[in-house]
Amino acid sequence: MGERLAAIGFDADDTLWQNERYYRLTEARFGELLADHAAAEMTSARLLEAERRNLALYGFGIKGFTLSMIETAIEITEGRVPAEVIGRILDFGRELLAHPIEPLPDAETVLERLAGSHRLVLVTKGDLFDQERKLAQSGLGGYFHAIEIVSDKTEATYRTVFSRHGAGPERALMIGNSLRSDVLPALAAGAFAAHVPHELTFALEHAEPPENAARFHRLDRLAEAVDLVRAIEAGEAAAPEG
Template identity: 55%
Template sequence: MTRPTLIGLDADDTLWHNETLFRLTHQRFNELLAAYADAPQVEEHLAAVERRNLKVYGYGAKGFTLSMLETAVELSGGNAPAGVLGEILAAGRELMTHPIDPLPGVRDALEQLAQRAPLLLITKGDLFHQESKLAASGLGDLFAGVEIVSEKTADTYRRAFRRHGTPPEEALMAGNSVRSDILPALEAGAHAALIPYPLVWAHEAAEAPHAHPRFRQFDTLAQLVPWLDSLV
């Protein structure tokens, strides 16, 4: 393998915490609906509503908040009090405004990676929220380009890499989601590096393709640096 000429990077749970915040919001939501269903039932219903709504609302905190409200209305038979709905809206607002702190070592790793190849942020979700998180992270200056997309597919990666002057075969995509960051990038013809995060949203779960010749897995983003240096 030759050294990539463009490095794509995921944002949520690769550069900063995201799923941890959603898990805390799930706990709060379960408590708010305890009068109508137990936690496993709430989680099951919410997951079904989220899947149903992905094509309508897309990914991110706004769509998640709307799905929580819809779940509350359905599980309560339309009887959820205004106070509960207000608490759900407040929880969604907190997700949207929570401080963004880069994961340990991420800035140093990005600075070193940027010396090896241009960095391209490829993240999915709500445009305004993702732009706000990137600005709040203080990492924006390290990226040569930013792509905020509704879904990550092989075509998404092909178009994104080519827009930035790189054939997919010369690009690397690194992120925490096998389903979104790894499998479609490999399908596009790129190389892919998995940087696992301790928590994985069920919708993003998939088996890592360890036998694939263009796949690598690392414990931290910083470990990409010596691996890239080992390439010709």
């Protein structure tokens, strides 16, 4: 027999509700806005470079994305970007911040099935106000025993979160769509980690799957998380390495 999980962590964006889709649509509109100055592909590449540079300053989220769009527009126009273009970019950011939340299929069903028997922890990164807004609008907040909104997800993050809300990472499972943020650091901390791929994933979240890691699992759908929890606790899933 395995050991009962003391905590199950869930990512939010693109695990429980749609998120990246709206960024991609906004990026396409941004490319159209600057079409007289650069091809859409070049604008997207320059925007990604700006986002990579700015993560350490602005963190993850819509506000940092909006500032990176403004910076990119200034660079592409060599400082001649019209004020009305800056205004449109700010409108893009406001529209993202006000966009309705669309829960993904199976999200509520899975949370409902696990919440009665397990301690569920939402572990999400990004802007505090925006993540709180999305959680409130999703209607899913009531299923969680704890909410952790963090600036980034690292091995230390998972050690702290699962020690605070469980019995340490060794008896925890983290579920999410990002290999970089939800899987690799959780495994490094000693937790189980389940990757639930989303059709769209932010380029800076890409990483190679740790296929040889004993506690790594890939789920085709979030609905499979319930059976994975049972398998882990029954000792049918892989044991920790070492």
